[in-house]
Amino acid sequence: xxxxxxxxxxxxxxxxxxxxxxxxxxxxxxxxxxxxxxxxxxxxxxxxxxxxxxxxxxxxxxxxxxxxxxxxxxxxxxxxxxxxxxxxxxxxxxxxxxxxxxxxxxxxxxxxxxxxxxxxxxxxxxxxxxxxxxxxxxxxxxxxxxxxxxxxxxxxxxxxxxxxxxxxxxxxxxxxxxxxxxxxxxxxxxxxxxxxxxxxxxxx
Numbered sequence: 001x002x003x004x005x006x007x008x009x010x011x012x013x014x015x016x017x018x019x020x021x022x023x024x025x026x027x028x029x030x031x032x033x034x035x036x037x038x039x040x041x042x043x044x045x046x047x048x049x050x051x052x053x054x055x056x057x058x059x060x061x062x063x064x065x066x067x068x069x070x071x072x073x074x075x076x077x078x079x080x081x082x083x084x085x086x087x088x089x090x091x092x093x094x095x096x097x098x099x100x101x102x103x104x105x106x107x108x109x110x111x112x113x114x115x116x117x118x119x120x121x122x123x124x125x126x127x128x129x130x131x132x133x134x135x136x137x138x139x140x141x142x143x144x145x146x147x148x149x150x151x152x153x154x155x156x157x158x159x160x161x162x163x164x165x166x167x168x169x170x171x172x173x174x175x176x177x178x179x180x181x182x183x184x185x186x187x188x189x190x191x192x193x194x195x196x197x198x199x200x201x202x203x204x
Contacts, residue, residue, distance in 0.1 A: 045126035045182030051075035053098040054133025056159035056170040069162040101133025113147040120150035127153035127181030134158040145191040153186030
């Protein structure tokens, strides 16, 4: 899957080793910084997105279809749709799963918590965002609140309409979530849910 030619020069991500052996699991790091000519912007926070699927990663056959859509967009495509993210953070991403939230089982949840704990243990990471389906979004947020041991922001975010809809809410929701994950104001507040109806009052 190739990165957009507009996004590639801007997409700078972290390449430090992870204590999790991704080669022996179903998870993979989607963004890898390989071009040393595009260094990380040291003035921006480093935010990692963990994508699990849900409506925020869904697409319909037309821009008026808001039911019966299919899940299939990856974390790269979610970031490509919101290039403004790269003005407020250095983004890295993991594709944990790509399923409806009703299919987020204990295997996915436990692995997600383990990977988030490992990521937040890195000094250079400011916070993380989890993209998720809305049906069980609160359950996952509660689980992460109970299993993630960090004072850094953990933001769970979803959408009510697919990415292809005329009134898609996912891009703004994701932007708000990354803004909060990268802000010092998001620390020591536990796992939070960000959505369009109740946007975080945080300035990038």
